[in-house]
Amino acid sequence: MQTAQTEILAFGDFLLDPQRRQLVARASGVPSHLTGRPLEALLYLAGRPGELVSKIELMAVIWKGVTVEDNSLTKCISTIRKALGEGPNDNRFIVTEPRRGYRFVADIAAANAKGPGAPSRRLSANPQASQLYVSGWSALTRPGGTTLQRGLEQLEQAVQIDPQFALAHACVASGYALLGVFGLAAPLEVFPRARAAALAALAADETLADAHAQLGHVHTMFEFNFTAAEACYRRALDLNPNCLPALHYMGLQALVAGKFEEALHHLRRAQAIEPLAANVSANIAMSHYYAAQYDQAIAQAEATLELAPQFAHAQSVLGRSWLRLGEVDRALELFHLRSGPTIGSAADVPAALALAGRHAESKACLDGLLAARGHRYVSAFDIATVYAAQDDVGGALEWLEIALAERAQPICALAVDPAFKHLSQELRFRAVLSKVGQPAPAPLLQTHSGV
Secondary structure: OOOOOOOOEEEOOEEEEOOOOEEEEOOOOOEOOOOHHHHHHHHHHHOOOOOEEEHHHHHHHHOOOOOOOHHHHHHHHHHHHHHOOOOOOOOOOEEEEOOOEEEEOOOOEEOOOOOOOOOOOOOOOOHHHHHHHHHHHHHHOOOOHHHHHHHHHHHHHHHHHOOOOHHHHHHHHHHHHHHHHOOOOOHHHHHHHHHHHHHHHHHHOOOOHHHHHHHHHHHHHHHOOHHHHHHHHHHHHHHOOOOHHHHHHHHHHHHHOOOHHHHHHHHHHHHHHOOOOHHHHHHHHHHHHHOOOHHHHHHHHHHHHHHOOOOHHHHHHHHHHHHHOOOHHHHHHHHHHOOOOOOOHHHHHHHHHHHOOOHHHHHHHHHHHHHHOOOOOOOHHHHHHHHHHOOOHHHHHHHHHHHHHHOOOOHHHHHHOHHHHHHOOOHHHHHHHHHHOOOOOOOOOOOOOOO
16 A cells, blocks of 8 residues: 655654655664665655565656666665665565565554554654654663653753644653653652643644553553553553553553563563564563563563663663572672663662672662762662662661652562562551552562572
């Protein structure tokens, strides 16, 4: 089926804009140098996804009224492949059928498609706002300290330029939520901003699936209102069955409830939509980690790091998985090499030191975290994690109660976090779980092993 030539086409790492006649890298928002006949050939092929376009047809369109040899077309296709980063035998984007023609085989989404069931990438009519959105959105798929902050700045610039840019508002909501989840800012400050941005997106476009998904994420992570969150996710999928954030967040909601197979089902659907989204890939690893499937968590985290070598979230999951397998030195090495802060990262080194029996070093690290709370945000959940590793039950419970009051992340995952399994029968622990809206875990059949 031919795609309308006014739609921005999203495939792989690229956006193809027929109206402005540009091929743009999603990650940087920078246009490629592809121009002239190679660009025209790409537009023609991408406008007919999956169809075999004969050499005669393509030459007639690209070289109207001009007689050329097959070699000219071959060079043209080679130039396209180079711009897409594709080798002659890769066949990720263009398949050559000898003596017949070419077929564009990459999965394509229309970036400004309208209506239920269509992918919900509706870009702004303002080119600058659209480009800022593309760059900001890409940063949110690999969120870390500097990357996330920069991406959020770009997205906020986009909505300042175009206040009706609903999709950018939705991504602003995602950015603020990530600041809270990754421990970069106090959840009590940033989640209300995330909620406001999600509501702004809905006010601009009530049919935007991503906006419903972002509101649902606030319900899950900050309000512990899982029924309201589920309604938002279902509404998002009614509008767009391929809504990436809805599937991603449904996976996370299932995960914190201990529904591991359901979590993996949703996350793998999300990954199929955006194979290069490192956050989704890392959260598949995190699902295996919380399910105590540590070998699978390691394999998935390593695969994520091949995709995004400096992604701190994947580095953390990898280190924690080795830690649970008793490989403390290996875990510590990974934690020290980590590229930046991420969810739960402040607790990793002191907790690992405690589990290794290096109690004085662990206490010194914990003292540093407690002192730091006087001048910057430090997650109370991270502090509780360290106390739990030190087997200080009273300290762990006290800081879990503080984490609940502060909505410190990942408090939602308390029921499945292996760092707290040995506290599962404590009444204060169960009281925190009930306020988070999660069932208490079943009684342990063995004592705490220290790991």
